[in-house]
Amino acid sequence: MAKTPWGDPDLQGSWTTDSAYAIPLQRPAQFAGRAELNDDEFKTKVDEITTRRNRALHVGDGGIGAISEDAAWLTRTFRQTSLIIEPADGQLPPLTPAAQQRQARAPRG
Helix, strand or coil: CCECCCCCECCCCCCCCCCCCCCCCCCCHHHCCCCECCHHHHHHHHHHHHHHHHHHHCCCHHHCCCCCCCCHHHCCCCCECCCCCCCCCCCCCCCCHHHHHHHHHCCCC
16 A cells, blocks of 8 residues: 555545445445455345335336436445455454544533
């Protein structure tokens, strides 16, 4: 992974979720240890997305849908089991002690 001059991971760039529809941030338990869906799981996911999209297209009176017919973003997805790929378990890492202290001092409400 590229690093900044001060040694942190270099995360510069444009980060969009346009092509990451229906990918959870953290890896669900049923996919533990796997970064990608298998063929059957991916087919099920695509079928569910297609069903939701078609339902949304035909909501309301006269078949007028809640979304545009060209809502291509509702059909694109990947086999990833989570948006988080590092750490390898696909979960948010625990907060550092300093972050836990800041969180404890933060106002609530």
